[in-house]
Amino acid sequence: MKRVEEIATDFIREIKKIWPEGPYRFCGASFGGMVGLEIAQQLKANHEVVDLLVLFDTYGPGYPKFENGIGKYKKEMNKFGYYVNKHLSSFRNADAQGRKNYLRYYRDFVPEYFRIKKSALGEKIENWKSQREIPKEIKEVIRSNIEASEKYQPRSYDGKVVLFRVSNQPPGAITDEQLGWGSVDISELEIHEVDAHHGSILFEPSVKKVVEKIQQYL
Numbered sequence: 001m002k003r004v005e006e007i008a009t010d011f012i013r014e015i016k017k018i019w020p021e022g023p024y025r026f027c028g029a030s031f032g033g034m035v036g037l038e039i040a041q042q043l044k045a046n047h048e049v050v051d052l053l054v055l056f057d058t059y060g061p062g063y064p065k066f067e068n069g070i071g072k073y074k075k076e077m078n079k080f081g082y083y084v085n086k087h088l089s090s091f092r093n094a095d096a097q098g099r100k101n102y103l104r105y106y107r108d109f110v111p112e113y114f115r116i117k118k119s120a121l122g123e124k125i126e127n128w129k130s131q132r133e134i135p136k137e138i139k140e141v142i143r144s145n146i147e148a149s150e151k152y153q154p155r156s157y158d159g160k161v162v163l164f165r166v167s168n169q170p171p172g173a174i175t176d177e178q179l180g181w182g183s184v185d186i187s188e189l190e191i192h193e194v195d196a197h198h199g200s201i202l203f204e205p206s207v208k209k210v211v212e213k214i215q216q217y218l
Contacts, residue, residue, distance in 0.1 A: 001144045004152040008038035023049040031145045033058025054162045057198050060180025064173035093205055156185035166196040
């Protein structure tokens with residue numbers, strides 16, 4: 001597993017090949033926003049100019065925190081409802097071909113999922129999951145990124161950060177407009193809420209509003 005600091009250093013090496021000198025502007029979604037912050041930190045430490053850093057629903061330290069009394073079953077039900085809501089929203093906003101793809105996928109996915117879930121055999125579920133569309137190499141990257149994000153400790157940031165947060169936050173999470181970034185000393189933090197779910201903020205129709213807002217900073 002690579003640490004966020006190491007990932008950022010690798011990115012900077014590649015960025016410098018194309019754009020050797022600043023000023024720089026960065027944006028990143030979810031874990032990518034965390035990497036973007038560390039890239040900006042390292043560049044600033046090297047006396048480079050970073051004009052702007054944009055985070056798309058990137059969680060800060062300790063976020064999300066959940067209300068007391070929410071058990072494992074309730075969390076699972078909330079999570080299931082959240083994903084149903086997310087995919088229904090994506091389906092409504094998709095074009096005709098996108099809706100066909102959704103229906104074709106879930107025609108096979110839903111019956112098989114519940115058949116295996118009912119069997120309550122964890123190993124069988126994992127074997128079935130491994131045969132789906134996401135290759136194991138991608139899953140390993142996702143797992144590694146989660147571990148890296150959990151161990152990363154953001155430092156004080158002397159610069160402007162623009163945070164786009166989605167309106168549909170994890171169900172049961174204690175409301176935090178700053179998504180945990182209030183605990184980090186950031187010189188200038190501006191927040192914009194977007195009617196979207198985590199993972200759909202950069203897709204239509206939400207991305208149109210995001211682009212309009214970013215253009216004001218450029």
